[in-house]
Amino acid sequence: MSKKSNETSYISARESRRISRENQKVIRKLDKRLSRKRVPESEYVTQMHDKNNVVEFDNLHTYFFTDVGTVKAVDGVTFNVPVGKTVGIVGESGCGKSVTSLSLMQLVQRPTGQIVEGEIRLNLGDKAFDVAKMPIEAMQKVRGNVVSMIFQEPMTSLNPVFRIGYQLDEVISLHTPEMSPEAVKARSIEAIKMVGIADAEGIYNRYPHELSGGMRQRIVIAMALACNPRLIIADEPTTALDVTIQAQILELLRNLKNEINASIMLITHDLGVIAEMADYVVVMYAGRVVEKGLANEVFLDPRHPYTIGLMQSKPVINKMVDRLYSIPGSVPNPVNMPDYCYFRDRCEQCVERCQGLYPPEIRVTDTHIVSCWKYYKEGGAE
Amino acid sequence: MSSAYENVVEVRNLCKYFPIKAGLFGRVVGHVHAVENVSFSIKRGTTMGLVGESGCGKTTIGKTLLNLTPKTSGEVIFNGDTHLDMLKGKSLRDFRPKIQIIFQDPYSSLSPRLPVGEIIGEAVREHNLVPESEFDAYISRIMKACGLFDYQKDRYPHEFSGGQRQRICIARAIALNPDFIVCDEPVSALDVSIQAQIINLLEDLQKQFNLTYLFISHDLSVVQHISDTVGVMYLGNMVEYADKAEIFANPLHPYTQALFSAIPVPDPTVKMNRIILEGSIPSPANPPSGCKFHTRCRKCQAVCSQKAPRTMDMGNGHTVACHIYDPESGYENA
Numbered sequence: 001m002s003k004k005s006n007e008t009s010y011i012s013a014r015e016s017r018r019i020s021r022e023n024q025k026v027i028r029k030l031d032k033r034l035s036r037k038r039v040p041e042s043e044y045v046t047q048m049h050d051k052n053n054v055v056e057f058d059n060l061h062t063y064f065f066t067d068v069g070t071v072k073a074v075d076g077v078t079f080n081v082p083v084g085k086t087v088g089i090v091g092e093s094g095c096g097k098s099v100t101s102l103s104l105m106q107l108v109q110r111p112t113g114q115i116v117e118g119e120i121r122l123n124l125g126d127k128a129f130d131v132a133k134m135p136i137e138a139m140q141k142v143r144g145n146v147v148s149m150i151f152q153e154p155m156t157s158l159n160p161v162f163r164i165g166y167q168l169d170e171v172i173s174l175h176t177p178e179m180s181p182e183a184v185k186a187r188s189i190e191a192i193k194m195v196g197i198a199d200a201e202g203i204y205n206r207y208p209h210e211l212s213g214g215m216r217q218r219i220v221i222a223m224a225l226a227c228n229p230r231l232i233i234a235d236e237p238t239t240a241l242d243v244t245i246q247a248q249i250l251e252l253l254r255n256l257k258n259e260i261n262a263s264i265m266l267i268t269h270d271l272g273v274i275a276e277m278a279d280y281v282v283v284m285y286a287g288r289v290v291e292k293g294l295a296n297e298v299f300l301d302p303r304h305p306y307t308i309g310l311m312q313s314k315p316v317i318n319k320m321v322d323r324l325y326s327i328p329g330s331v332p333n334p335v336n337m338p339d340y341c342y343f344r345d346r347c348e349q350c351v352e353r354c355q356g357l358y359p360p361e362i363r364v365t366d367t368h369i370v371s372c373w374k375y376y377k378e379g380g381a382e
Numbered sequence: 383m384s385s386a387y388e389n390v391v392e393v394r395n396l397c398k399y400f401p402i403k404a405g406l407f408g409r410v411v412g413h414v415h416a417v418e419n420v421s422f423s424i425k426r427g428t429t430m431g432l433v434g435e436s437g438c439g440k441t442t443i444g445k446t447l448l449n450l451t452p453k454t455s456g457e458v459i460f461n462g463d464t465h466l467d468m469l470k471g472k473s474l475r476d477f478r479p480k481i482q483i484i485f486q487d488p489y490s491s492l493s494p495r496l497p498v499g500e501i502i503g504e505a506v507r508e509h510n511l512v513p514e515s516e517f518d519a520y521i522s523r524i525m526k527a528c529g530l531f532d533y534q535k536d537r538y539p540h541e542f543s544g545g546q547r548q549r550i551c552i553a554r555a556i557a558l559n560p561d562f563i564v565c566d567e568p569v570s571a572l573d574v575s576i577q578a579q580i581i582n583l584l585e586d587l588q589k590q591f592n593l594t595y596l597f598i599s600h601d602l603s604v605v606q607h608i609s610d611t612v613g614v615m616y617l618g619n620m621v622e623y624a625d626k627a628e629i630f631a632n633p634l635h636p637y638t639q640a641l642f643s644a645i646p647v648p649d650p651t652v653k654m655n656r657i658i659l660e661g662s663i664p665s666p667a668n669p670p671s672g673c674k675f676h677t678r679c680r681k682c683q684a685v686c687s688q689k690a691p692r693t694m695d696m697g698n699g700h701t702v703a704c705h706i707y708d709p710e711s712g713y714e715n716a
Contacts, residue, residue: 242436324581
């Protein structure tokens with residue numbers, strides 16, 4: 001065995017028990033807050049910093065308290081989703097892009113996963129809520145209504161034992177209990193028609209297994225749109241689909257967004273999909289935002305070494321290279337992250353400052369922000 | 383010896399039907415036409431890419447080539463004279479190491495109970511490829527070639543990340559000193575940055591050991607990067623086959639054109655002229671009549687639903703199965 005074997009951190013049973021006990025304490029405290037009933041609205045009402053945003057993530061920290069240590073899945077994420085725009089979040093698996101969106105829905109796997117710090121300000125038009133402080137009871141009225149979500153795997157997000165129609169009706173009648181059953185059915189069929197399915201009445205009475213993958217994903221989208229949400233979170237909506245079906249679904253999402261004037265938060269690891277759909281791009285690495293900006297800025301003028309590496313490592317159609325660039329090493333262990341730049345050990349463009357603390361956000365332009373010491377200038381940004 | 387033959391593998395009119403059984407006694411009520419009349423050959427030291435939507439028979443071709451599922455009809459010839467399905471007993475056993483496969487999911491294709499050194503070395507020992515005294519050194523050398531470290535030999539698969547596991551799968555295939563490797567979606571379960579590492583590794587090993595690959599993938603940009611020739615499959619048929627440069631510059635079949643235009647390009651300034659295909663792939667148990675693609679084709683005419691297209695040679699080894707390019711088909715070119 002060589003020195004490298006120290007990399008996998010071994011934890012003794014006693015140590016693990018100690019961590020587990022400490023976690024219990026923290027989790028119990030946080031859980032108690034969330035499960036309270038009849039909390040006055042004043043506790044979680046807040047002000048949007050900019051009225052043109054649907055959601056503002058402000059220094060969000062979502063941790064997982066596991067028995068081997070605390071995993072900081074989201075570690076200080078800040079970005080905004082403007083009204084009517086598409087924000088693409090890109091990064092490798094485990095970088096916290098899904099956990100960020102799940103935090104907004106308060107769907108992070110509890111009790112181990114908890115929002116520890118930070119604000120998620122959700123714009124409801126006349127008022128704004130801080131999702132991070134909202135109790136479960138109030139959250140149920142927001143989920144699927146103001147914010148809705150499209151998941152990666154359409155088969156697992158539909159219930160196989162209920163008809164499509166029943167599942168759609170459920171969403172609508174839950175959020176608008178005053179609607180009559182006939183009106184609910186009419187609304188469901190309208191939603192199915194909206195996603196480009198011709199035989200809406202027929203599909204209404206089908207079971208999910210009778211549909212193809214692309215059709216199922218359309219139904220999931222219909223379900224997400226049923227209550228006219230202000231924000232749609234699409235978590236890898238096309239990863240499980242073929243390219244030709246992917247093209248159909250992306251086209252559909254783009255058209256629908258304009259039709260109902262919603263914002264989209266698009267989470268994917270496919271840079272091609274992001275480039276096509278997004279107005280703004282957020283690049284995440286190991287739980288932090290390393291670069292964000294307008295799509296044109298990030299794609300045409302990437303600054304962070306990770307973004308650059310990511311773009312070079314993907315083969316692009318009709319753009320031949322002899323050898324693909326590959327970022328050396330792999331993503332660091334999420335338990336016990338260092339206090340220096342998380343990308344330092346894989347970075348080929350390190351400067352002297354990289355030995356120090358985690359880099360601050362540096363403005364390249366008004367909208368383009370990068371967290372890298374390379375662009376740091378004394379007494380201000382570049 | 384065998385290396386005298388230019389084509390490592392030659393496939394002629396390969397068919398594979400899976401029976402559909404129904405009822406109490408498992409009566410065969412129909413067949414899924416997974417692969418129908420596919421022919422191609424792969425030259426030594428080159429890579430053939432096989433692309434298509436899910437369910438089009440890509441993986442079935444890979445498995446039938448290696449006789450992991452027996453073929454229904456047609457011929458698969460290795461090194462000019464070896465018919466795998468005719469080999470039995472010892473001769474089959476002796477030939478097996480020459481052809482290997484790398485599977486898509488590195489999480490399910492490694493035994494969780496064996497240490498990595500054993501996973502890589504098991505078949506080597508079984509086939510007596512190296513004497514027992516050199517065994518350890520041999521495994522170390524193979525692991526090093528695949529970017530793994532010596533000290534990892536005694537570890538178990540669960541201690542490795544996805545990319546490293548795929549390296550183990552590759553090492554396991556390479557260890558037998560094969561001629562031909564079927565790579566069945568080897569990178570689609572991996573992250574972009576890891577994907578690049580594995581693709582580079584596959585290319586390096588190809589140069590080092592003069593390997594021949596059949597690279598099955600649904601990711602066209604990866605296929606374009608790694609392949610020398612490309613075959614496009616649709617519902618069990620190979621609709622187009624050509625050199626990489628030729629097929630990407632000049633796709634002829636309407637399906638190939640639609641497929642290529644559907645790839646998202648990571649550049650927001652590029653405006654796509656996208657051909658969006660309607661509907662989804664039909665069931666291979668009950669394929670459409672005539673040309674199987676006619677239900678989704680935007681250039682469809684009456685003849686397309688009546689008879690199946692012939693495979694036409696358009697020069698430079700570019701073949702396409704479409705009525706548009708067959709002057710005798712009765713298709714009216716506008």
